[in-house]
Amino acid sequence: MSPWEGWLDLLQQPFMQRALIGGLLTGSLGGLLGSFAVLRQLSFFSDALGHSALLGITLGILLGLNPTLVLIPFAVLFALMVSRLVDNNRLPTDALLNIIYSSSLALAVVALSFVDSYKGGIANLLFGDILGVSWLDLGLILLLLIGASGYLLLSRRDQILLTLDESLARSRGVDVGLHRLLFIVVLALVVALSIKAVGVLLISAFVVIPACASRLVSNSFNLYVPVAAGLGGGCAVLGLLLSGALSLPSGPSVVIVQLAGFLLALALAPRSKGPGAAG
Amino acid sequence: MAEMVLEVSGLTVRRGSLTAVQAVSFGLAAETDTALVGPNGAGKSSLVQALLGIIPHQEGEVRLLGHRLSRQGRLPEAVRAQVAYLPQTFPLVGRVPLTVAEFVGLGWDPAGLRWPWRGGEQRRRAVVQALGKTASQDLADRLISELSPGQIKRVLLAFCLVRPRRLLVLDEAQAGLDAQAVESFYNLLFQLRRTEGWTILQVSHDLEMVRRTCTGVLCLNRRLRCSGPPNHALQPQQLEQVYGRGYVPYQHHHAPSPPLP
Structure with missing residues (x-):
């Protein structure tokens, strides 16, 4: 069998088809949420959420429950608690988030070392195992993608005003508290449901890189969000195909393709005209 | 009697343990242009933010176009749509x-x-x-x-x-502009005020511009220290009440312009 035939054969395997669909959905979701998260300076927040997810998974394993089902409420509660802590603390946000994510990661790894059945699975948790996603996982991610897209589309005006300036948003009647809360909850759900496919260490790349690449090449907001989602989904599919063809680990392959996309965007990006370029 | 666009009575705004604005009362009649002046930390931004429901107020009453603003800052959408706010900057x-x-x-x-x-x-x-x-x-x-x-x-x-708006609230609209841009901004604002029938409340540090463009002045230093037309409220003895003794207004170096029509 030639490498080409082997690759085509791989594409016909149900696990690979699920992985491609999973990559498309997870990547699009990351790009969609990331487009707002990056502008609101929540990149590091999503990183902290991703790292803390390992603690949620560990909790599930220690309690003998389905880790994904434990992770969903854990991630949401954790995100809300961290968000409250960040809002009501004098410490710089990046320092606080650093403390949270490094300590939750350390706690989770130490706890996992006591669970014999998971000693070998830590790499999968850290870097993802997209080839292991089930139809149930895909269904949940699809539902979340539909829900998140609907929410962001319906509240587009409020989301943009909130991103621009909180006081301007409030003056226009935007319920800032509610939208911040909902966005954090959706971001936490995205992290919780994507962890299996993407891994704890790489989840923030799914949120941040496509959005940053899109920001570089987009000359309007109407373009920016769909391009970020498209880049996220497209890079994930390309990365998975590359990983299948070259027998590379799937999660890191996707991130490498995202990086290539970002570098391409950097090269293609129009040079910033800067304030007042046209007088 | 002129229609009142904004009525404020006994307004107190606290930010944490600090009382930013205390027992402030005033009203803005339709199509007037009023400046809110006072030193840094006098509570000007807190006052305008409370008037618009951006931050809550703890005591007193605010009525916008006859509708009461709730303590938490809620207002019927039909009323809110007629009010516009320009913050100093968008970081x-x-x-x-x-x-x-x-x-x-x-x-x-x-x-x-x-x-x-x-x-x-x-x-x-x-x-x-x-x-x-x-x-x-x-x-x-x-x-x-x-x-x-x-x-x-x-x-x-x-x-x-x-x-269409009725009330425009500007927080230091001239911040970040050079003298020429300030002049051109105020010319446009003044022209629009007349054509659109706006009532304007603007926070300002430029007392010269206030003197030339505004129909009324509110002098704030936590409390309302004085108010009235510019030729009354911007008298040195009134300004001392707001800014403290020995206050010397800064003279801008752009060419003196006649009052806007």
Whole structure:
């Protein structure tokens, strides 16, 4: 069998088809949420959420429950608690988030070392195992993608005003508290449901890189969000195909393709005209 | 008797343990241009933010176009749509890939959840018209991050113009502008006030400009220290009440201009 035939054969395997669909959905979701998260300076927040997810998974394993089902409420509660802590603390946000994510990661790894059945699975948790996603996982991610897209589309005006300036948003009647809360909850759900496919260490790349690449090449907001989602989904599919063809680990392959996309965007990006370029 | 657009009675605003504004009462009649002056930390921004419901107030009453603002800052949407606010700066504006037309369109969209394509044609027409009134048509497709401070101010006025408004609240509109841009901004603002029938409340540190352009002045230093027409409220003895003894107003170095008509 030639490498080409082997690759085509791989594409016909149900696990690979699920992985491609999973990559498309997870990547699009990351790009969609990331487009707002990056502008609101929540990149590091999503990183902290991703790292803390390992603690949620560990909790599930220690309690003998389905880790994904434990992770969903854990991630949401954790995100809300961290968000409250960040809002009501004098410490710089990046320092606080650093403390949270490094300590939750350390706690989770130490706890996992006591669970014999998971000693070998830590790499999968850290870097993802997209080839292991089930139809149930895909269904949940699809539902979340539909829900998140609907929410962001319906509240587009409020989301943009909130991103621009909180006081301007409030003056226009935007319920800032509610939208911040909902966005954090959706971001936490995205992290919780994507962890299996993407891994704890790489989840923030799914949120941040496509959005940053899109920001570089987009000359309007109407373009920016769909391009970020498209880049996220497209890079994930390309990365998975590359990983299948070259027998590379799937999660890191996707991130490498995202990086290539970002570098391409950097090269293609129009040079910033800067304030007042046209007088 | 002139219609009252804004009525404030016994307003107290606390920020944490600090009382930023205490027992302030005043009213703004329709189509007047009132400046809110006072030293840094006098509570000017807190006052305007409380009047618009951006921050809550703890005591007193605010009525906008006859409707009571709740302590938490809630107001019927039909009333809120007639009020526009321009903050000093948007710190994140440089990061957001938003065109001028998209930004002005946000001022047209009503509050609440709705599909973004609803009312697209009406929105587009309103945006074109608003940009035309502020001589900003050529900026429509530019990213707001690429605009000069003067251009941003014009676009912000277009944001206010895109729907009919009754009250315009500006927080240090002249911040970040050079003398020429300040002059040109105020000329445009004054012209629009007349054509659009706006009532204006503006926080300002430029007492010369206030003297030339405003019909009334509110002098704030936590409490309302004095108020009235500029020739009364900006007298040295009144200003001493607000800024303290030995206060010498800063003279701007741009060429003196006659009062705006």
